Amino acid sequence: MQPRIKPSSGIAYGILAFVLLTLTATAWGQDEEAEDKKEEQEKEVRSEIASEVSLGVYYLSEDSFRYGKYSGLTDEGFAPLVDFIWQKRPEWDSGDTVRWRLQGWRLGLDSRRLAFDYNDQGTQKFRFDFRSIPNNRFSDGMTPYRPQQPGLWNLAPEWEVAPGSSNTLGFTNLQETLVRLNVDTKRQWFDLGYDRRLGSNWKLDVDWKHETKEGNRSLGAIFGHAASNPRSVILPAPVDWTTDIVEAMFRYTAGRAQFGAGVYASFFSNDESILTFQNAYGYRNGWAPGVEYPDAYGRLALAPDNSYVQIKAYGGMNFGRSTRLTADVSYGKMRQDEGLLPYTINPDLEVHTPVPLQSLDAEVNTAMVNLRLTSQLARRLGLAVNYHYDDRDNKTPRAVYPYIGGDSQDQRRFEQGRINRPYSYTKHRADAVMTWRFARASRLRAGVDYSDYSRDYQEVRDSDELGWLVGVSLRGWSQGSLNFDYRSSERDVSEYVGNVPLVSSYLPGTVDEDEYENHPLLRKYFLTDRDRDEFRLRADYAPAATVNVGLAASYAEDDYDDNYFGLNSAKVRSVSFDAGWYPQEHISLTAFYTKEKYDADQSARGFFNDASAEDPANDWFVDTSDKVDTWHLAVTFTDLGEERGWKGLDFGLDYTFSDTRNNIDVTAVSATTGPLPTLQSKLRTFTLWGSARLSPNSSLRLAAESSDLTTSDWALDGVEPDTLANVLLLGESAANYDLWLISASWRYQF
Amino acid sequence: MKPFPDRVHTFNRAVTALTLLFWLALAGPVHGAEEVEAEEAPKYSKGVRQCMTCHREGREKPAHEIFFTTMGIKGDPNSPFAEGNHDCEACHGPSADHLRRQPDGSRLPPPVTFRKDEPAEKQNEACMSCHNESHLFHWPGSTHDLEGNSCVDCHDVHVADDPVLALETQPGVCYQCHQEQRAQFLRQSRHPVQGTTASLSHVGLLACTDCHQPHGGPGPANLIRNTINEQCYDCHAEKRGPFLWEHAPVQEDCSNCHVPHGSNYENLLIARQPYLCQQCHLADFHVSRVYSGTGIPPDGRDQRMLGKQCMNCHVQVHGSNHPSGITQTR
Known part of the structure; x- marks a missing residue:
């Protein structure tokens, strides 16, 4: 809904003002006129209350949980349409400085929003923003589990497992116990802000955001651990999260200098941080006795409560008219001290070593520094130099955790325990860009950037990246502009030691120095040498006042050493055309087409011992190709027929089509592979709408939207809860719908 | 691969160059850099x-x-x-x-x-x-x-409601230059930023400025927060931890695995499981095994290819706080 400005107060007054202004316009361009005429013109610009309310209904032609993924409109039938704006604007010359606006969007749907802004200009501002953000995943999931109490899921009382069975084939009355479920969440976001000027130079900004997220999500709950014995069930895990964010900043602004200091604090709490579930499976070889259905339970630790408190400061100083130095720094602490669960919930399992800590007492210190110097070195020559420092110092205590595999086995020996790896990193980045202005408003850019990155507990200790860029912006012509940027960079890493994560997570001496977990020839894409080339182009051309066309293109290619396994290359290309045609004042036609292509190659070697790890016959390869075509067309007619005495008629149409195809081609030297179907997603939306003015203050709006989503996904299509032997799925299907949405609303402006 | 000392030299050279540029700029504009225009009494109209x-x-x-x-x-x-x-x-x-x-x-x-x-x-x-x-x-x-x-x-500034300041109309302004993002917000996995029309199919519940500061911010890509992860944690604080068992690429950069605007894959992933996971995990047995069409019906039923795929078992990919959660399963 677009806010509309109410015309001047009354048609008669508007006509009078228009006539008076028309009569005087020419004269005012050349001479000064009498004061009374000025008064009339002044009235023309007076601000006024411009509020409105829209009431109506939506009608959805069929149930579709996925259509309402973010809108919340999911059920066939009628739903209320309620939008409004209620506002007060001060008259511009009245001396009044207070304006406020209360606005509501989609108040009849789960995607409702309500916002209030109060602004006493030059003194204080207050704002309130409430947003409800649904996220509907699917509504056709099925499970035999029932919630017993918060955080505890039991199987249906009539659940049966065939004797001797240890997989889903033994679930003899699965179909009878399945109940349908929705998987969805809803965020509710309350944001309160207050800004206050304190004297001429000081200002205080305070903001508090309270966000809740409730619902559920599909989450795998595993039983078992060793080779071939894991069993899993997908559960609708509870989501009951609350996040509070408080920010307060004191700011000082004077002519040449600005500085400020404040605090950012974020607190996350999870009301259901433990998920306990009954094991659905019969006994499996490798499990300890007694951990099968019906007596055994498994347990997961869900997201722990945590906090992040950061103090921030910034300052800037101008030196002369053309040089500016700015800095902003922050220092923060992330903390997490949720009590640690025992290694297992299962009392039948042997536990010789208790959990080393009651709670983790995890702490990460973060520090960030930004320095920027900008200067106009000469009339046409500018320079910007940046330095960025980012440090994550993880102080979380390390300890040995002799773990228990999937609540199904006795505890591992102490020397087989694993040590946690609290990751830290330090990044430095510096760059300099020079700009040269030419031909009045055009610019050339050239720059260099260098970054240095060090980490711990990972395969690569240090990496650096050196890049350079050039760019040009051609502007200064009313008919067109062009922007082009090219950047090339090369990342070099220090020695890649593939078994660092493995060795660092065991007690010294308990694993051989040359033992490895991942294949020694693997290079993780974010930790290896990489050449990157990218460019971005944007051109606009308006050959006439009624026509504009645009072209945008981008290209990015990451090239890795293909002598190693992992991601070998990735390439993203995108091109967009857009156009606008405005043949008459009240007619517009806009369109765009975007084509994107993503290609990636990766290689790997399947292995199960040292010999097979060295055998190239086990190599396999994946070529991924994504293609996306997006079309959009919009035609709009506004204020039609006014010259014929109609009260005003607007109508238009929108057509959007997004077509995505993903092909994954897997090949192997010797292993048998089969083709994968294309993953597809087609979203087509066609909307016809019209609006007729019934009176100067009211109008009627009608809209009809046809929306059609077709997706195919080989991981979901035709897959039932018991399709897999070792995983009890929810059996949801890929999103598909084909429906109509009709809306009718009456709008009244006041 | 360059040996480490060379990288030190590269770093030193870069620092030296930047220091020189810094002092060059701080020395102020060169003589005559600023346009000096003849001062005349300004001629204002009557308002x-x-x-x-x-x-x-x-x-x-x-x-x-x-x-x-x-x-x-x-x-x-x-x-x-x-x-x-x-x-x-x-x-x-x-x-x-x-x-x-x-x-x-x-x-x-x-x-x-x-x-x-x-x-x-x-x-x-x-x-x-x-x-x-x-x-x-x-x-x-x-x-x-x-x-x-x-x-x-x-x-x-000459209209009553500047389109770039309103949540519903702001993306349309940004899309004038950022066409790639405009198309990405029409994909099936996306953040709920307004699409091309006011249709409920593309309803917008977030604005570009909920994450970006277009006037320049402290983080990359003009983000409001200092880092990509800090920005994501504003709304996804459950993934912040710190966890007992961290997943290194997560703590480094969410964009190692996710794209922020829209993706062809659920949860804004950059690639499809299990291949995304196998770009970094190539251990023995099931981790390095090749998965293809032989693992889906009617030819097969592999648990890494169907349902939640790798995440049928490895559910805590953002970090686990369970003492037995070393493999991100608990």
Whole structure:
């Protein structure tokens, strides 16, 4: 809904003002006129209350949980349409400085929003923003589990497992116990802000955001651990999260200098941080006795409560008219001290070593520094130099955790325990860009950037990246502009030691120095040498006042050493055309087409011992190709027929089509592979709408939207809860719908 | 692969070069760098009433709606329309000459027109002579500044409700240059930012500025927060931890696995499981095994290919806080 400005107060007054202004316009361009005429013109610009309310209904032609993924409109039938704006604007010359606006969007749907802004200009501002953000995943999931109490899921009382069975084939009355479920969440976001000027130079900004997220999500709950014995069930895990964010900043602004200091604090709490579930499976070889259905339970630790408190400061100083130095720094602490669960919930399992800590007492210190110097070195020559420092110092205590595999086995020996790896990193980045202005408003850019990155507990200790860029912006012509940027960079890493994560997570001496977990020839894409080339182009051309066309293109290619396994290359290309045609004042036609292509190659070697790890016959390869075509067309007619005495008629149409195809081609030297179907997603939306003015203050709006989503996904299509032997799925299907949405609303402006 | 000492030399060279540039800039503009124009007494018109003669509603270049905006409030001493602030000419410059017709009937433009053929510096200087608020702190040297964008490329100060300031209309302004993102927000996995129309199919519940500060921010890509992860944690604080068992690429950079605007794959992943996981995990047995069409019906039923795939078991990919969660399963 677009806010509309109410015309001047009354048609008669508007006509009078228009006539008076028309009569005087020419004269005012050349001479000064009498004061009374000025008064009339002044009235023309007076601000006024411009509020409105829209009431109506939506009608959805069929149930579709996925259509309402973010809108919340999911059920066939009628739903209320309620939008409004209620506002007060001060008259511009009245001396009044207070304006406020209360606005509501989609108040009849789960995607409702309500916002209030109060602004006493030059003194204080207050704002309130409430947003409800649904996220509907699917509504056709099925499970035999029932919630017993918060955080505890039991199987249906009539659940049966065939004797001797240890997989889903033994679930003899699965179909009878399945109940349908929705998987969805809803965020509710309350944001309160207050800004206050304190004297001429000081200002205080305070903001508090309270966000809740409730619902559920599909989450795998595993039983078992060793080779071939894991069993899993997908559960609708509870989501009951609350996040509070408080920010307060004191700011000082004077002519040449600005500085400020404040605090950012974020607190996350999870009301259901433990998920306990009954094991659905019969006994499996490798499990300890007694951990099968019906007596055994498994347990997961869900997201722990945590906090992040950061103090921030910034300052800037101008030196002369053309040089500016700015800095902003922050220092923060992330903390997490949720009590640690025992290694297992299962009392039948042997536990010789208790959990080393009651709670983790995890702490990460973060520090960030930004320095920027900008200067106009000469009339046409500018320079910007940046330095960025980012440090994550993880102080979380390390300890040995002799773990228990999937609540199904006795505890591992102490020397087989694993040590946690609290990751830290330090990044430095510096760059300099020079700009040269030419031909009045055009610019050339050239720059260099260098970054240095060090980490711990990972395969690569240090990496650096050196890049350079050039760019040009051609502007200064009313008919067109062009922007082009090219950047090339090369990342070099220090020695890649593939078994660092493995060795660092065991007690010294308990694993051989040359033992490895991942294949020694693997290079993780974010930790290896990489050449990157990218460019971005944007051109606009308006050959006439009624026509504009645009072209945008981008290209990015990451090239890795293909002598190693992992991601070998990735390439993203995108091109967009857009156009606008405005043949008459009240007619517009806009369109765009975007084509994107993503290609990636990766290689790997399947292995199960040292010999097979060295055998190239086990190599396999994946070529991924994504293609996306997006079309959009919009035609709009506004204020039609006014010259014929109609009260005003607007109508238009929108057509959007997004077509995505993903092909994954897997090949192997010797292993048998089969083709994968294309993953597809087609979203087509066609909307016809019209609006007729019934009176100067009211109008009627009608809209009809046809929306059609077709997706195919080989991981979901035709897959039932018991399709897999070792995983009890929810059996949801890929999103598909084909429906109509009709809306009718009456709008009244006041 | 370069040995480590070479990297030290590269770093030293880069630091030296940047230090030189720093001092060069701090030394101030070179002699004569700033344009020195002859000082003349500015010739102002008689104020807004005179401007509104031509720039009123219904004319070719109407500007009357500025009086519905925060700029057009006489009672605010910081407004261009406050007493003594020269009204329209506070931004457009002294424009008395603009009122007089030239012999050919045309008019001279005001000193600052905010048209595309005018240097962005000149336009922005007019805006920033008043707008020195904290959200513009990072503007000089920011991406949009270096590209030569002017304030009016995005803002329309002559309309009652500047489209770039409203959640529903803001993306449309950003899409004028960011077409790639416009297409990405039409994919099936996306953040709920408004698509191309007001249709409920593409309903917008978030604005670009919920994550980005287009005037320049402390983080990459003009993010509001210092890092990509800090930005994501604003709404996804459950993934912040710190966890007992961390997943290194998660703590480094969410964009190692996710794209922020829209993806072909659920949960905004950059690639499809199990292949995304296998780009970094190539251990023995099931981790390094090749998975293909033989693992889906009717040819097969592999648990890494169906359902939640790798995440059928490895559910805590963002970190686990269970003492037995070393493999991100608990």
